Amino acid sequence: RKSPAQQSATRKPRVGMGRFSDSDFIVGFRSHLYGLQSVATTDARADFMTEFTIGRLSAATGVHIETIRYYEKIDLVPKPPRSDGGRRLYDGDAIQRLRFIRRARDLGFPLDDVRSLMGLATEPGSCADAFEIAERHRLDVRNRIADLRRLERRLSQLTEACHLEGDLECGLIDALSRN
Numbered sequence: 001r002k003s004p005a006q007q008s009a010t011r012k013p014r015v016g017m018g019r020f021s022d023s024d025f026i027v028g029f030r031s032h033l034y035g036l037q038s039v040a041t042t043d044a045r046a047d048f049m050t051e052f053t054i055g056r057l058s059a060a061t062g063v064h065i066e067t068i069r070y071y072e073k074i075d076l077v078p079k080p081p082r083s084d085g086g087r088r089l090y091d092g093d094a095i096q097r098l099r100f101i102r103r104a105r106d107l108g109f110p111l112d113d114v115r116s117l118m119g120l121a122t123e124p125g126s127c128a129d130a131f132e133i134a135e136r137h138r139l140d141v142r143n144r145i146a147d148l149r150r151l152e153r154r155l156s157q158l159t160e161a162c163h164l165e166g167d168l169e170c171g172l173i174d175a176l177s178r179n
Contacts, residue, residue, distance in 0.1 A: 051089040061098040068098065076101065076115060109137055 058065045071077045077097055080088045100121070104114045113133050120126035120133075161171025 051083075051091070054088050054090070057090045057094055057098065060095050061102060063098045063102050071098075071101065074111070076111065076118075107137075108141060109133075113137060 054065050054068055057063075058068060063071075068077070072079050077094065080090050080094065083089055097118070100118060101114055104117060105111075109117065116133055117130060120130050158172050158175050161175055
């Protein structure tokens with residue numbers, strides 16, 4: 001009888017069934033910037049998610065299927081090989097790459113910056129370049145916040161011009177209608 005650790009180490013990933021769980025990821029990764037440069041730490045690399053569909057990739061990463069196809073179209077992610085039936089077949093690296101993209105997009109990075117960061121992820125000593133991209137983005141976010149605050153103040157002024165008592169003329173509509 002095998003111990004739980006031995007069973008986990010020899011278990012094959014369940015391809016095509018349900019959602020991923022942590023136990024499906026037997027292989028450990030040493031990585032720079034979320035694992036784009038993955039190095040397996042066990043000999044299970046050959047079995048690590050060698051083929052799975054776009055639906056499974058979507059479920060594992062939280063990236064919509066159409067978005068994955070778009071990323072392939074703009075060469076943000078490589079186009080995967082296809083099965084004899086024409087289905088896209090992804091590997092574990094696709095999961096790491098899409099999670100990196102999703103995290104960067106969640107932080108508001110534009111696709112060009114995501115592409116640059118992904119390129120830097122495979123280069124040693126690239127932290128200064130990544131910092132420059134992130135700092136530029138942070139300043140852009142700060143400027144957008146300032147713009148939104150100005151917009152909020154202007155909207156407050158305009159809504160104060162509204163007369164809610166049923167007047168025939170609305171101060172907000174009047175202000176928006178002016179040349």
